[in-house]
Amino acid sequence: MPTNKNAITRYKYLDDLLSDRHHYYSTREIWEKCCEKLVDNGYKDVTLRCIQDDIKFLEYAPFYADIERFRKSGKLCVRYQKDGYSIFKKELSDEEASLLREVLSTLGQFEGLDNFKWLDDFKIGLGLDEQRQIISFSHNPYLRNSNLLAALFDDISNEVVVKLSYHTFADKTTRSIDFHPYLLKQYNDRWFVIGAADSDGKILTFALDRIDDVEPQPEKKYIKCPDDINDRFEDIVGVTLYEDRPVEHIVFWVSDASKDYVETKPIHPSQILYKGDKEEQLRHEYPNLNGGSFFSIDCIRNYELIRILCSFGKELVVLRSDNNIQDAIYQRICEMKENYEASRR
Secondary structure, three states, X not given: OOOOOOHHHHHHHHHHHHOOOOOOOEHHHHHHHHHHHHHHOXXXXXXXXXXXXXXXXXXXXXXXXXXXXXXXXXXXXEEEOOOOOOOOXXXXXXXXXXXXXXXXXXXXXXXXXXXXXXXXXXXXHHOOOOOOOOOXXXXXXXXXXXXXXXXXHHHHHOOOOEEEEEOOOOOOOOEEEEEEEEEEEEEOOEEEEEEEEOXXXXXXXXXXXXXXXXXXXXOOOOOOOOOOHHHHHOOOOOOOOOOOOOEEEEEEXXXXXXXXXXXXXXXXXXXXXXXXXXXXXXXXXXXXXXXXEEEEEEEEOOHHHHHHHHOOHHHEEEEEOOOOHHHHHHHHHHHHHHHHHHHOO
């Protein structure tokens, strides 16, 4: 029996990898991942022979784990024979079960999370009674294949590469890409999946209502995002990210009719309401803007930003920016005017 002090730690890592039904691992791959986890947590790495002995040890007393070995894509893979098996599995205490019931009773009421079968099974196993809905999220009725949300959630949670088949609004031809999914993000009542292309690592965003199919590729090695994917969206409104565009400082005025709305529901987290000397300076600079309030935001220009600034109509005026965002807004207003004039002829 292994007696070195990190043996139990190794068993925990081995247990996680052997119970993984989303990947096919060889003994060497399990060894590499175990060593990576050991080093990350301050332990020394171990030899391949050590991991081979650990796996054999799990097959005997006191664990008696049923471990299967099979070939997949030309490599000899190893995992627990029984789905859901763990050498560390134990019954929940009454306190733990009670806490989970409380969490699931809330989570289970959210609209837009259909087809999370694992959640339904978990609730049944805990004997959670159905409760009336008291929390509701808006959701997109045009997300025809609502299984996609659950499938991608599962793939991201288990770090699985997928073959993503999709089409665009302009071209209904289905295209495919091997994709490393990192994040599910909702914006403007639509769900998006953000991840990296397998070919070049470029960060891409796909709307779920334009995805036709998602096929797991467990034989492919999943590459984690090198940084926090959420950090990439701190400087934008929405989900359209142009990594080659700079952050712009944008100053704008909002009328009395909309200033409270904009103040309590900021266009971007960087939003500032100007008061005192800065406000007086802007009122002196723009004497024709009566009342209202002056704000600024710092973000990258994209389609969603232009759209939301235009959505306030005459109640919001962009005054200045680093790269003349006013021109893009003015151009859109002129095109709107032309369309309305054409419709009235």
